[in-house]
Amino acid sequence: MSTRRFPSGSEYVEALQNPTLCFTDAELRSATLQVDKLGRPKPISGNFASVFSVQTVSGRRYAIKCFTRDIPDQEKRYRAVSEHLNTVPHRWKMGFDYQPSGIMVGGQRFPILRMEWVQAISLIRWIEDHLGDQAALLDLARRFAELAADLHRVGIAHGDLQHGNLLVAADGTLKLVDYDGMYVPALAGLPATERGHRHYQSPNRTGAEFGPELDRFSVWLIYLSLVTVALDPTLWQVLHERDGEHLLLTDEDFANMTASARVTALVGHQAVDIKRLATYVTDLASQPLPALPPLTPLPGVGLPSAAGAHTGPHPVAPSPAATSAGLPTWMSGHIPVPPPPPLVTFQDHQAALLLARLALLGLSLVVGLVVWLSGLPEVAALLGPLLGIGITRALYALRPEPRARKPIASRLEAVRRRTRKTLRIAAHAEKERDKIQMDNAKRADAHAKELQALKDRQRQNLGTYDRQTAQQLNPHDNQIQALVSRKSEDLRRALDELQREKVDAYLRRITLRAGSISGIGDTTVARLAVSGISTPADLVDFDYVSTGYQNPEIHLILANGSSVRVPGVGESRAASLVAWRNIHVQGALRQPNMPNALPAPQRNAIEARFSAEERVLKDRRAQVERGRQKGRSDLVRQQADALRQLTDRHSAAVQTAAQSLQNANQRLATVRAEHHSAVQEERALTRQIAAYRQISYGRYLRTVLIGR
Amino acid sequence: MPYTAEISRSNPTCFVFLVDQSASMSDPIGGEVPTSKASVVSDAINRLLTELSVKCAKEEGVRDYFHVAVVGYGHNNVGSAFGGALAGRDLVPLSQIADNPARVEERTKKIPDGAGGLVESTVRFPIWMDPVCNGGTPMRQALEYAHRLVDRWLGEHPACFPPIVLNLTDGEANDGDPTVPAAGICSLTSADGAVLLFNLHVSDAGGSPVTFPDTEAGLPDNYARTLFGMSSLLPSHMRSYTAQEGFTVSDSTRGFVYNADITSVVQFLDIGTRATDLR
Numbered sequence A: 001m002s003t004r005r006f007p008s009g010s011e012y013v014e015a016l017q018n019p020t021l022c023f024t025d026a027e028l029r030s031a032t033l034q035v036d037k038l039g040r041p042k043p044i045s046g047n048f049a050s051v052f053s054v055q056t057v058s059g060r061r062y063a064i065k066c067f068t069r070d071i072p073d074q075e076k077r078y079r080a081v082s083e084h085l086n087t088v089p090h091r092w093k094m095g096f097d098y099q100p101s102g103i104m105v106g107g108q109r110f111p112i113l114r115m116e117w118v119q120a121i122s123l124i125r126w127i128e129d130h131l132g133d134q135a136a137l138l139d140l141a142r143r144f145a146e147l148a149a150d151l152h153r154v155g156i157a158h159g160d161l162q163h164g165n166l167l168v169a170a171d172g173t174l175k176l177v178d179y180d181g182m183y184v185p186a187l188a189g190l191p192a193t194e195r196g197h198r199h200y201q202s203p204n205r206t207g208a209e210f211g212p213e214l215d216r217f218s219v220w221l222i223y224l225s226l227v228t229v230a231l232d233p234t235l236w237q238v239l240h241e242r243d244g245e246h247l248l249l250t251d252e253d254f255a256n257m258t259a260s261a262r263v264t265a266l267v268g269h270q271a272v273d274i275k276r277l278a279t280y281v282t283d284l285a286s287q288p289l290p291a292l293p294p295l296t297p298l299p300g301v302g303l304p305s306a307a308g309a310h311t312g313p314h315p316v317a318p319s320p321a322a323t324s325a326g327l328p329t330w331m332s333g334h335i336p337v338p339p340p341p342p343l344v345t346f347q348d349h350q351a352a353l354l355l356a357r358l359a360l361l362g363l364s365l366v367v368g369l370v371v372w373l374s375g376l377p378e379v380a381a382l383l384g385p386l387l388g389i390g391i392t393r394a395l396y397a398l399r400p401e402p403r404a405r406k407p408i409a410s411r412l413e414a415v416r417r418r419t420r421k422t423l424r425i426a427a428h429a430e431k432e433r434d435k436i437q438m439d440n441a442k443r444a445d446a447h448a449k450e451l452q453a454l455k456d457r458q459r460q461n462l463g464t465y466d467r468q469t470a471q472q473l474n475p476h477d478n479q480i481q482a483l484v485s486r487k488s489e490d491l492r493r494a495l496d497e498l499q500r501e502k503v504d505a506y507l508r509r510i511t512l513r514a515g516s517i518s519g520i521g522d523t524t525v526a527r528l529a530v531s532g533i534s535t536p537a538d539l540v541d542f543d544y545v546s547t548g549y550q551n552p553e554i555h556l557i558l559a560n561g562s563s564v565r566v567p568g569v570g571e572s573r574a575a576s577l578v579a580w581r582n583i584h585v586q587g588a589l590r591q592p593n594m595p596n597a598l599p600a601p602q603r604n605a606i607e608a609r610f611s612a613e614e615r616v617l618k619d620r621r622a623q624v625e626r627g628r629q630k631g632r633s634d635l636v637r638q639q640a641d642a643l644r645q646l647t648d649r650h651s652a653a654v655q656t657a658a659q660s661l662q663n664a665n666q667r668l669a670t671v672r673a674e675h676h677s678a679v680q681e682e683r684a685l686t687r688q689i690a691a692y693r694q695i696s697y698g699r700y701l702r703t704v705l706i707g708r
Numbered sequence B: 001m002p003y004t005a006e007i008s009r010s011n012p013t014c015f016v017f018l019v020d021q022s023a024s025m026s027d028p029i030g031g032e033v034p035t036s037k038a039s040v041v042s043d044a045i046n047r048l049l050t051e052l053s054v055k056c057a058k059e060e061g062v063r064d065y066f067h068v069a070v071v072g073y074g075h076n077n078v079g080s081a082f083g084g085a086l087a088g089r090d091l092v093p094l095s096q097i098a099d100n101p102a103r104v105e106e107r108t109k110k111i112p113d114g115a116g117g118l119v120e121s122t123v124r125f126p127i128w129m130d131p132v133c134n135g136g137t138p139m140r141q142a143l144e145y146a147h148r149l150v151d152r153w154l155g156e157h158p159a160c161f162p163p164i165v166l167n168l169t170d171g172e173a174n175d176g177d178p179t180v181p182a183a184g185i186c187s188l189t190s191a192d193g194a195v196l197l198f199n200l201h202v203s204d205a206g207g208s209p210v211t212f213p214d215t216e217a218g219l220p221d222n223y224a225r226t227l228f229g230m231s232s233l234l235p236s237h238m239r240s241y242t243a244q245e246g247f248t249v250s251d252s253t254r255g256f257v258y259n260a261d262i263t264s265v266v267q268f269l270d271i272g273t274r275a276t277d278l279r
């Protein structure tokens, strides 16, 4: 039994307001404590300790752990843990230094643990911040498996693996804190100091075990939880209680794995990895702790490179290649641009050129002649160039270059129309897809709310049912308790009786003398003797007797039950006398010949007197309990059904929605591909037509007229 | 198994403190510096509230593992005894209590310097209620008030760890027999067991302080015996904590303290990791 009373959390808060006075360590004496809103040192409390953050003058930050409960062999434990951890070079470690009399509270020195300050957040908050980020969650599961393997390899058990002691740093590394209950091989044979967090323990952990297997169940459980939320984040909403101090499962589930709706949801899950792990962990809950195997992570889950590559269902996401019209951004600049086609010019067909020139000349002459002969007004001469244009145009059209250009131009025209049209359709399809996505998000939100409401309602109903049960059992419990009290009272009285004579005889051998009790001299001794008090056996207690005046009178109660007032014996003398008596009673009880237990026959006789009644009471209680138990299992079953119906309905809706999203994405991808190919074609044609930029009627005419 | 429910933010429980503020509380009780019973009691409340806040403090602040009421009775009426921003309120989530004391007092204290001497230093001490004393002692009414608060709480939180009602008094009730409403409170249950009624008896009747006794023998007067009799038996895990603190316990040990410190009730409550039974 440990007996030293340790300061409470608030006593530490008080002492720490004066670091100069309370700390032993010089660096800490000059340090500054982080304070709360009221300007008092800000605690972070666990069940056995409060942790404070301090900053030294040189800017170092420490976590100072102050213990509120005496832990036997604490110094020895921390020394062994420290030595053992020194041989383990791992990133999850936290540096610490145990100072056996590091702090003074109320004039007494107590130990502290000075730790490196771990800048990190606790596991639950981290999970909630990363829900849906499958790669990150799987990566954490992998890191956790590594940590578990490290511990196992060097024969360490943490003893209290749970979300509050697994912190995640900003770079994603896991940090393990709180080594109070840690087992290292050098501590073999000592008892355990704690039983660990209730929602992380095998139902078979009794608290007596202290060995390398302490964490086995917790390790599997945490790994299962991490892998599960990575693969199916919706299960966090379904299984984790809001603000609950657990991950997916609780101690109620472990106590009865097969009846648990939560376990059923995992074991019946469609993702094989979840199903397999959950089935395995369920099985572990029924085995004794030392029989549990160390963690073996799932192959392929959370590998750094292939994170999530082949695990479980993937959300449907548009592929990056289809995110924008034309080339995806990451590709532009990477595609080699083919050299432009050679420039096309008018081929030097001298004959054709000559023909054109002659035709033009001939035409001019003919027109000039006709005008001159017919006496038409001179303006008509303008007909000449017009006709010339007509003819040259016709001749131009006969040239092979313009003939080659024409189909290209019309294809370009068509493809441009196609580009515009597919772009329009793509924009429409995208809008449609976004709407489906938004609807899905809204639906997910509504589902989460509906689920929470159902869970709250069920919890309330089950709680109310259990409360009625307790209400019905309470009178039975009270009767049983009263009976037990009566029995122990009788047993005690019988023992008292047995001891009384011997105690009495012992007390009678002691006589009150002046000086036996400080403050009681000859006169008082004489007065007491007159009232019949000369040995501790003569007196039992004292009492206050109201006189109607200011101060009550003090009466001494004699062994025969009567009471007397002894002049000169007030409250303090009376109290000293009674204390003197009690000391001798204690002395008497310590005598070797003093019976300290009832002889068996006498004890059995008393117990027999109560046993019949006790049996009746207990039977009656058991009957009530059985009836209620049946109603409870019905209710639990109903609730599990209702929950399953809801989640089934939700997942059906989610599946339909996923399908229509997938279809929409498909449509979008198809039209984007069409658009993309049109754009490609347009580009190619544009390049082709660019080669004909020299081929135009103007240039042709110039060549005809001036030869260049 | 009763008294094993988890205390958490998703399953909080409640504490109701009943504070005797009657005229008789102005009487001084012994000690080196005589203090009035009323200030002993208000001091105990301020310490209890501080202790609860520290126990539930986490990285991001104080968590609402408990909702707490401080109910005063005296001057022939019964009601909230909070001062400051919380005045008039019944059950208040712990985080709000932690953030809203009526004031923070700077107290000078002589504390040991470690070298055998004493040095004067100041400590900040949050105050939620000041000593008040006048009028009669409507303890019956106060217990009935607590009954209503707890009953309503249980309706909303049927599965919680059983609420604790802690009555701080000199025991001189003058509105009838308090044992009847006391039994009424103890007949309320959550799914996890019956409501716990504890009593802190602050008395000038002398005698030695008594912490969690298992018999009324040795109690100085009828007031103490009555309060002892109406106190709940300690549930087993609380008994083993009491034993670890060095007190003798049996299965008749009751949640009753006579002129002694009661802040240890806060240590009775397990949050998070559980200890092994070190006995």
Ligand SMILES: Nc1ncnc2c1ncn2[C@@H]1O[C@H](COP(=O)(O)OP(=O)(O)O)[C@@H](O)[C@H]1O
Binding pocket: A044, A045, A046, A047, A048, A049, A050, A051, A063, A065, A094, A115, A116, A117, A118, A119, A122, A164, A165, A177, A178, A179, A180, B059, B272, B273
């Ligand atoms: N070295 C540390 N750095 C930062 N925070 C810490 C450190 N050690 C503990 N803590 C925080 O303090 C809380 C309580 O400390 P812990 O050692 O777990 O106490 P207990 O043993 O009483 O549970 C932890 O959950 C963690 O958030």
